[in-house]
Amino acid sequence: MVADPPPELVLASASPARLETLTRAGLTPRVVVSDVDEDAFAAPDVPGLVQVLARAKAEAVASALAVGAPDGGGPRGDVLVVGCDSLLELDGEPLGKPGTAEEAVRYWHRMRGRTGHLHTGHHVIRLGGVSGTTSGVATTAVSFAMLSDAEIAAYVASGEPLHVAGAFTIDGLGGAYVTKVDGDPHAVVGISLPLLRDLFAQVGVRWHSLWRPAGT
Known part of the structure; x- marks a missing residue:
């Protein structure tokens, strides 16, 4: 008896770090980026907000895949869509992507020597012959070194903190x-x-x- 093929994995995120993490874990996702306006959503707390955003991204991509089917009748085959969103919570406030060097510096002046909570929302939608939807939030406490002003300036000048949640990475220059x-x-x-x-x-x-099959 031949086993059914696994569903196609679709990552609804432009994050290179998420793609690399899945790839290193042996998976081969196809990236389809949503056009969700993150500023248009709100929630009572930070964990709730990342979950709302993850769901919005996954649903937007799932809808796009359905519309893109040749006959307009839905996705072809079995598809597994994953949406994610991350925010650092500090003093009850969400710290997302700073976007500018000035904002990144302000983040780090607050974060240095302290512990924040990185919340990552996940939303999974399975389409096709088998369907289903589920979600969850992973929360990790992250403690930061007591950086000097010069260290903060150097890190921000690298450009790395500007486009990641909380203005830091653990798998790049920010790992130290x-x-x-x-x-x-x-x-x-x-x-x-x-x-x-x-x-x-x-x-x-x-x-x-x-x-992935061995050797690929």
Whole structure:
């Protein structure tokens, strides 16, 4: 008896770090970026906000895939869409992508020597013959070194902090400034592999079924 092929994995995110994390884990997602306006959404708290945003991204891409089908009748085959969003919570406030050097400096003046919580929302939609939807949030405590003003200026000047949630990375230049992580380190990069494994199982997909064939 021949097993059914696994669904096609679609990542609804432009994040290179998320793509690389999945790729290193043996998966081969296709990237389809949503056009969601993140500023148009709100929630009572930061975990709720990342979940709302992750869902919006996944639903936007799932809708685009359905519309893009040749007969307009829905997606072709079995498709697994994953949407994610991350925000750093500090003093109850969300710190997203600073966008400008001035904002990144302000973030780091608040963050240095302290611990924040990086929340990453995940939303999974399975389309095709088998359908299902599920979601979850991974929260990781991240402690930051007591950076000097000169260190902050140098890091911001590198450009790396401007386009990542909380103005830091753990897998790049910012790794030297993270002194402790309490929780899933993958979630700090922007996608929690253990949580995603559980979410896939909830829609009937075994994690190992998505691994690339040996030698590819």
